[in-house]
Amino acid sequence: MEPFIQWLATLPVLWQALLMGLFTWAVTAAGAATIFFFRGVNQKLLDAMLGFAAGVMIAASFFSLLAPAVEMAEQMGQQPWLTVGLGFTLGGIAIALLDRFLPHLHPGLSPEHAEGVKTRWQKSVLLVLAITLHNIPEGLAVGVSIGGAAAVGTKAALIGAVALAIGIGIQDFPEGVAVSFPLRREGLSKWRSFFYGQLSGVVEPIGAVVGALLVYHVAALLPFALAFSAAAMIYVCVEELIPESHLGGNTDLATYFTLLGFLVMMTLDIALG
Numbered sequence: 001m002e003p004f005i006q007w008l009a010t011l012p013v014l015w016q017a018l019l020m021g022l023f024t025w026a027v028t029a030a031g032a033a034t035i036f037f038f039r040g041v042n043q044k045l046l047d048a049m050l051g052f053a054a055g056v057m058i059a060a061s062f063f064s065l066l067a068p069a070v071e072m073a074e075q076m077g078q079q080p081w082l083t084v085g086l087g088f089t090l091g092g093i094a095i096a097l098l099d100r101f102l103p104h105l106h107p108g109l110s111p112e113h114a115e116g117v118k119t120r121w122q123k124s125v126l127l128v129l130a131i132t133l134h135n136i137p138e139g140l141a142v143g144v145s146i147g148g149a150a151a152v153g154t155k156a157a158l159i160g161a162v163a164l165a166i167g168i169g170i171q172d173f174p175e176g177v178a179v180s181f182p183l184r185r186e187g188l189s190k191w192r193s194f195f196y197g198q199l200s201g202v203v204e205p206i207g208a209v210v211g212a213l214l215v216y217h218v219a220a221l222l223p224f225a226l227a228f229s230a231a232a233m234i235y236v237c238v239e240e241l242i243p244e245s246h247l248g249g250n251t252d253l254a255t256y257f258t259l260l261g262f263l264v265m266m267t268l269d270i271a272l273g
Contacts, residue, residue: 009155017211020161020208021206025202027173028198029176030173031197033198034180035190047245047246048254050178051241051242051255052258056264057171057236057261059269060141061230063269064141066084066230068148070084072222073223076219083227087223088227090231099133101116105127123186127196128179130240134200135175135203135207137229140232144214148215150212151219164269167265172204180194245257
């Protein structure tokens with residue numbers, strides 16, 4: 001890890017963000033690529049993975065985003081409760097509006113349960129957009145964290161940002177699985193299922209670059225942006241991931257793995273950050 005951090009620190013901040021965003025996209029693509037090796041995915045396994053992903057995102061929202069946001073707001077002479085509270089509120093509102101208007105369909109549901117504005121788009125497109133909705137705040141969180149680390153200028157901050165990217169990458173694997181296999185069941189070929197599965201993660205490197213660019217050049221926005229990203233991720237967990245992990249009836253299993261995901265991300269952040 002040490003040589004990688006030293007090398008990463010030599011790159012311009014936008015390249016750092018792009019690299020970490022590409023990493024999270026690659027893990028999403030790896031999850032989607034399992035379609036080439038397995039005929040199907042066990043529902044219990046899928047529910048466990050989705051629960052695990054939710055736990056990782058909840059832990060990352062606090063340990064990698066909210067806690068640093070409060071600390072940075074204090075250091076900048078801001079009122080932490082106001083800056084962080086405002087960022088968190090607006091982050092939740094932003095992703096709620098996106099959830100309300102972006103057409104999408106959660107895996108395991110029939111087309112009549114599609115959310116967002118009414119459309120005649122194919123079910124496959126709606127499934128991809130559902131996972132894309134998950135990935136937007138994740139990419140933004142990675143970029144904001146990388147940009148913040150560059151603004152702070154310490155190795156510890158960069159290690160914490162990399163830890164966040166690793167944690168988000170870990171939970172992106174089941175999201176790739178969760179979109180490619182339903183597409184395959186809809187009659188798409190393995191290659192098309194993989195293509196659309198990995199496509200859902202393309203927004204992550206884009207969001208990472210945008211987030212890094214924003215906070216690196218306007219450092220005062222960093223606490224606000226961290227809280228904004230945290231709220232968006234928590235919204236996705238509560239409104240999307242956790243309900244999806246319960247659709248198969250494996251609620252206890254999904255809950256256990258949510259706790260496990262939280263523990264893994266918490267340990268990763270404390271150990272590396």
